[in-house]
Amino acid sequence: MWSTLRYGKFFDVQCGDAELEKKVDEKIDQFIDKVEKHPNKKNQICLSFFEVKNKQQTWFTNKVEHLYWEHWYINLNVAQHPKAHSGKSHHSKLVVDPGESASEERNARRATLESSLHEVLFQIIKFVNEKKDHIPPIPSMEGVSFPYEIIISSSSDSAFGMDMFKRMLQTGHPTMLS
Amino acid sequence: MAVNPHSEPAKMEQIITEFFAKSLHIILESRCPYVSSRNYSGDQIMHSPSSSASSSSSMRPRDKWFNLTLRDCPAALENIDFWRQSNLEPMVVDVVLVQRSHNWDYGSTSPRLALERNLSSKERFPFVWKSDSDEFGCDGNSEKIIERWVVQYESKKGCKEVCSGSKRSSSNSSHALYKKSILLLRSLYVTVRLLPAYKIFREINSSGQIRTFSLIHRVSSSVEPLLRRDEAEMQQFMFAPVDTSCGKLCISLSYLPSISDATSESSTPMSPQFIPDYVGSPLADPLKRLPSVPMPQYSPSSSPFGRRHSWSYDTSIASPPSALPSPSPTYSESRTSYSKFGSHRPPTSSRYPLETAQVHTKDTGYDEYLPSPNFSPSPSPSPPMYLPGSNMLKVLLRSDSAPVYIPTSRLGDAPVSSSKTGLPFSPPLRATRPSLSLVERSSSILQSATTAGKLLSLREEDIARPSGVKISGNSSPHKSSSRLSFEDSFDDSEFSGPFVVDDDDMMDPGSRPGSSDRSGNLGTPHERIGPSTPRKSQDAAVGALVQMLKKAPPLRQDLSRSQNVCKPSRPESSCNQIQDPAVVEVGSSSMASSRVKTTSDALEELKAYMDVKQLLLRQSGKS
Numbered sequence: 029m030w031s032t033l034r035y036g037k038f039f040d041v042q043c044g045d046a047e048l049e050k051k052v053d054e055k056i057d058q059f060i061d062k063v064e065k066h067p068n069k070k071n072q073i074c075l076s077f078f079e080v081k082n083k084q085q086t087w088f089t090n091k092v093e094h095l096y097w098e099h100w101y102i103n104l105n106v107a108q109h110p111k112a113h114s115g116k117s118h119h120s121k122l123v124v125d126p127g128e129s130a131s132e133e134r135n136a137r138r139a140t141l142e143s144s145l146h147e148v149l150f151q152i153i154k155f156v157n158e159k160k161d162h163i164p165p166i167p168s169m170e171g172v173s174f175p176y177e178i179i180i181s182s183s184s185d186s187a188f189g190m191d192m193f194k195r196m197l198q199t200g201h202p203t204m205l206s
Numbered sequence: 207m208a209v210n211p212h213s214e215p216a217k218m219e220q221i222i223t224e225f226f227a228k229s230l231h232i233i234l235e236s237r238c239p240y241v242s243s244r245n246y247s248g249d250q251i252m253h254s255p256s257s258s259a260s261s262s263s264s265m266r267p268r269d270k271w272f273n274l275t276l277r278d279c280p281a282a283l284e285n286i287d288f289w290r291q292s293n294l295e296p297m298v299v300d301v302v303l304v305q306r307s308h309n310w311d312y313g314s315t316s317p318r319l320a321l322e323r324n325l326s327s328k329e330r331f332p333f334v335w336k337s338d339s340d341e342f343g344c345d346g347n348s349e350k351i352i353e354r355w356v357v358q359y360e361s362k363k364g365c366k367e368v369c370s371g372s373k374r375s376s377s378n379s380s381h382a383l384y385k386k387s388i389l390l391l392r393s394l395y396v397t398v399r400l401l402p403a404y405k406i407f408r409e410i411n412s413s414g415q416i417r418t419f420s421l422i423h424r425v426s427s428s429v430e431p432l433l434r435r436d437e438a439e440m441q442q443f444m445f446a447p448v449d450t451s452c453g454k455l456c457i458s459l460s461y462l463p464s465i466s467d468a469t470s471e472s473s474t475p476m477s478p479q480f481i482p483d484y485v486g487s488p489l490a491d492p493l494k495r496l497p498s499v500p501m502p503q504y505s506p507s508s509s510p511f512g513r514r515h516s517w518s519y520d521t522s523i524a525s526p527p528s529a530l531p532s533p534s535p536t537y538s539e540s541r542t543s544y545s546k547f548g549s550h551r552p553p554t555s556s557r558y559p560l561e562t563a564q565v566h567t568k569d570t571g572y573d574e575y576l577p578s579p580n581f582s583p584s585p586s587p588s589p590p591m592y593l594p595g596s597n598m599l600k601v602l603l604r605s606d607s608a609p610v611y612i613p614t615s616r617l618g619d620a621p622v623s624s625s626k627t628g629l630p631f632s633p634p635l636r637a638t639r640p641s642l643s644l645v646e647r648s649s650s651i652l653q654s655a656t657t658a659g660k661l662l663s664l665r666e667e668d669i670a671r672p673s674g675v676k677i678s679g680n681s682s683p684h685k686s687s688s689r690l691s692f693e694d695s696f697d698d699s700e701f702s703g704p705f706v707v708d709d710d711d712m713m714d715p716g717s718r719p720g721s722s723d724r725s726g727n728l729g730t731p732h733e734r735i736g737p738s739t740p741r742k743s744q745d746a747a748v749g750a751l752v753q754m755l756k757k758a759p760p761l762r763q764d765l766s767r768s769q770n771v772c773k774p775s776r777p778e779s780s781c782n783q784i785q786d787p788a789v790v791e792v793g794s795s796s797m798a799s800s801r802v803k804t805t806s807d808a809l810e811e812l813k814a815y816m817d818v819k820q821l822l823l824r825q826s827g828k829s
Contacts, residue, residue: 146400149396149400150397150400153393153396153397153400153445154446156389156393157389157390157393157445157446158446160385160386160389160446160448163385163389165381165385166381166384166385166388
């Protein structure tokens with residue numbers, strides 16, 4: 029649910045928890061760096077919520093088990109924006125003030141993005157509301173959210189698909205949203 | 207029986223009561239315009255949902271509920287406990303958009319709004335925001351319910367309050383209810399900010415200027431039926447109910463997906479533009495006749511055809527493209543517009559599809575490629591105008607001439623069909639009456655020289671010829687006149703298209719701008735202006751057509767002769783530039799060899815064609 033924090037600046041929805049926002053911003057910056065380095069790769073952000081289970085301490089390990097109960101897979105592929113006036117374009121435009129058309133394009137793109145984000149967020153709301161039984165009891169904790177982690181992977185990673193698969197297998201939760 | 211305040215039923219009752227209060231708070235804090243600037247600090251609308259919020263000083267005990275601390279919204283909250291008697295009554299919150307009437311005097315009102323509570327009855331408890339001297343809620347202003355929220359607790363009939371389950375399950379039930387309520391309220395929190403009314407709310411709050419619209423709300427415990435027309439416009443959204451042991455908590459919503467009446471002027475950076483010469487989609491009506499309107503000057507490569515269709519319009523029109531919808535608060539409306547125009551968007555080679563974030567779920571049904579005005583839904587380089595070659599011809603040729611039928615299926619059949627247009631060598635059949643005007647039209651159209659434009663120009667020249675434009679060759683004028691008459695006789699007939707190769711088909715260069723040096727060429731789409739992918743695919747179709755025609759068995763000796771004559775003049779790769787001198791030679795030779803035709807000759811020829819057709823049909827019947 030709080031993966032929409034970034035979009036909150038579009039829609040005026042913000043978490044209010046500084047630590048969480050900071051963490052999310054860091055992840056977003058990390059994602060942006062990754063995308064800038066490898067522009068044409070497919071990327072996936074996996075937001076996972078888990079329950080912390082403390083296993084019994086043994087001599088060797090002090091394992092803290094993460095029992096995942098929800099994964100959100102967000103596929104983000106950054107499209108390359110075309111240049112304003114490409115000489116190769118066959119559909120050459122009429123004489124237009126470059127700045128004007130660029131800003132209008134930007135506005136149009138932004139409006140499209142906004143509307144598509146609306147759609148996505150509505151989808152998220154629907155899913156969140158439909159399935160609540162799998163959510164563990166709210167732990168007595170500080171903060172606004174269940175324990176979570178954000179993992180960014182891209183198609184160039186060696187085990188991109190395998191990672192996803194492994195994660196799915198690890199949880200083995202029957203009501204996991206796929 | 208005394209109810210233990212700490213018992214499960216009591217806890218649940220309390221949770222439900224607070225749920226109502228909280229949901230009302232969430233709705234109204236994002237729909238009530240601020241009373242004064244005191245409560246509003248610019249763009250800072252930070253809400254800390256954590257129970258240990260930093261703003262604890264302003265936090266009241268109620269704010270701690272559901273881990274959601276909200277901004278103060280005094281109007282409704284102070285009274286919600288007052289009027290709400292029972293959790294079993296639904297709570298209906300109507301958000302109303304009020305638009306001032308035209309004769310409203312701006313000077314008579316002040317921007318400050320005062321709260322007026324109207325205790326009309328026990329059941330109805332409307333809260334109406336009213337300005338000082340002018341009442342928003344009074345007659346003369348138009349009101350429109352843009353949202354209706356219904357929060358209710360549906361109790362199961364026959365369910366006893368005391369849970370008979372084990373202690374463990376009963377203790378969990380209130381916890382579960384609380385947890386699920388938190389989730390539901392957070393969903394509500396996000397949803398109120400996604401709806402179009404929120405933008406109106408922000409607009410009202412964003413500046414101190416007096417606006418012609420405002421938001422008021424009404425809270426009641428009875429669901430007044432909406433007007434049928436209002437209800438028809440509204441979309442429904444239902445949050446998944448939170449089940450309890452004795453009922454379920456539901457929030458349902460009816461909202462107007464598009465609210466653009468009064469608010470669009472401030473949020474529209476671009477004004478809608480009227481699309482001149484809108485011709486519609488070729489898929490809708492490929493045979494629609496297009497008006498003959500002089501075309502503005504477009505670049506040659508801007509479209510495959512001079513007369514632009516709406517979907518290709520915006521790549522050539524100056525800013526802003528008229529197809530671009532304005533980013534109004536109506537997100538779904540804009541989405542609709544985008545999808546409508548996006549499917550017609552001609553992509554450019556340098557553009558990529560825009561992919562938005564998509565959530566991996568089995569219910570992912572939304573359009574992940576919501577098109578933008580500059581992005582195509584698919585990376586295919588072919589324009590949306592591309593149709594199978596013959597259809598393209600159908601579409602394109604329609605724009606400038608009388609109805610033309612290109613029977614693609616018939617091309618493989620008998621090449622001669624008098625009534626139909628399968629005559630490969632028949633002259634172009636076209637209404638020649640407005641030939642001169644067609645020439646003029648073609649001149650203007652040809653300025654946007656594209657493939658189909660060129661194709662059409664070839665047709666035009668066919669027509670123009672009879673009007674006596676200079677043609678190189680000796681016997682051509684006579685032929686042209688006879689052809690004219692021949693064409694007249696086939697005024698309403700169909701023809702096979704511009705790829706029909708006449709034995710003496712010579713294009714008139716005079717009507718083609720900038721090509722006065724050429725003495726003519728065959729009526730085949732040899733000329734291409736610049737390479738382009740759509741032209742190539744059209745040319746491929748054309749080439750296929752030509753191939754079919756060539757492979758057709760010769761009808762008669764003289765026809766086969768003309769076919770042979772014409773063959774070398776038709777290059778296989780029809781996207782090459784025509785070799786004018788060679789073609790001219792062929793043309794003139796064919797011209798010289800053919801005899802002068804008169805009307806009667808033409809009629810005889812027609813008869814011959816009909817005979818051949820019969821023959822072929824008989825032959826095909828036998829085989």
